[in-house]
Amino acid sequence: MRGPTRRGSSMLLQHLTTFCRVVEEGSFTRAAQVLNLTQPSVTKQVGALEDYLQVQLFTRQGKRVHLTPVGELVYDYARQVIHLVQRCEEAVREYRSPGSGSVTVGCVHTIGLFTLPELLAAYVREHPRVKINVKTGNNRETVTMLLHGEVDVGLVTTPQVHERIEVVPLFEDPLVVVAGPSFAADLPPVVSNADLAQLPFIGYVRGARFRMTTDQVLEEMGIQPQFVMEFDNHEAIKTMVALGFGIALEPVSAVQRELISGQLVRLNVPGLPRLSRTTSLILRRGERRSEAVRAFLSLLEQRYNVTIPTR
Structure with missing residues (x-):
């Protein structure tokens, strides 16, 4: 035939x-x-x-x-067919012109905003001819993009188990309670659970995975939070908190710059459980990877002291 x-x-x-x-x-x-x-x-x-x-x-x-x-x-x-053809074309271009190529990263929004920029800046300094693409979504969407071949690597903040996916934990991202400096000045040096229950909270929208996580933490502390504002992104939450409208429970990666600059203050809450999100790399299992992608994985290995399959 x-x-x-x-x-x-x-x-x-x-x-x-x-x-x-x-x-x-x-x-x-x-x-x-x-x-x-x-x-x-x-x-x-x-x-x-x-x-x-x-x-x-x-x-x-x-x-x-x-x-x-x-x-x-x-x-x-x-x-899958369309993106496989695109990867084939990219591999041929990379073969013809060593040092070029592309890397497409899929990630959740918080990683795209707060973690990825520094990584990409370091990568581009060493590989200036490589084209970088970033596609953001929630954790489920990032996994779907990876499985469909729309991204080369994924970065997620929730545990993943899938027969076609290799998962490599990169770093822990603790959750902390933050407030604006003026708001924090009126609070005691040590904030008890009872104090926390009386304060206005600014949080993620209901139904989001991160909101479910923070609600569970507060419930375990015996707190029914008084949410006065809800947003679908950490930038808006941080802005409102910095302006003094309330407090928030946020991942350190999302507020680190503001804590360093003094725009936000970390509250001392002894009753807060030691809780963190694990940021992980996800890869399609057993796949051939381009030189450009392997170089990006090498950067992650050095940055986070992990071992990554680089087939």
Whole structure:
């Protein structure tokens, strides 16, 4: 049986790319705009892919389209195919031009804001020709990006167990109670649990993994916190705390600069359990890695004194 021609393979890849864009945009019209194609062209490509696979990929509800169960399956594989081809092209470019290449890092927002910038600055100083890409999301989204081949490495803050993922703990990130200097000046040098229960809290939005963690800590301390403000990012929380609107329970990595500069003050709370988040590196198990990625992993090894599989 003859395999697909080069032109046929190229067309299949284009059809998969167009299909993924329709999924991500939620409509043929928006996908056509993003791809700079006509809507009939997008419809034709998706139709050709359905004919090739002999399945229906979408159902329509009004102006939006939704994946069928088999469409979900095809979408999962299509993303992997597209990114595998991209990694192959990148590996060839790196072979032709040693010292170049790219590294795509997936991480949670706190790592992207507070940990990654210093790491990337050190990496770029040693490897100025390597292109760096960063994709942020929550822990689950970061794992999904890694499994789909959309990122080379991932950095997460919750434990991960998956047969296709290698996990390397990098560092512990303790949780501390912080306040603005003026707010802290009116508090006793040692803040008891009873004191803490009377203070206004500024916290992460309900339902977020970090909020669930802090709620559990406070519950174990016998405290029902009085939340006066809730935000979906640590920057907003820190700003409100620094302005004196209340206190917050935050990871050290998120507030370290403000503690050093004096914008925030760490409160002495003896009743606070010794609790920390573990920041970990996640990698696809057994995968061949480019020179650029191996160099990034080497930097992590030196910085955090760990051993990382660098196949």
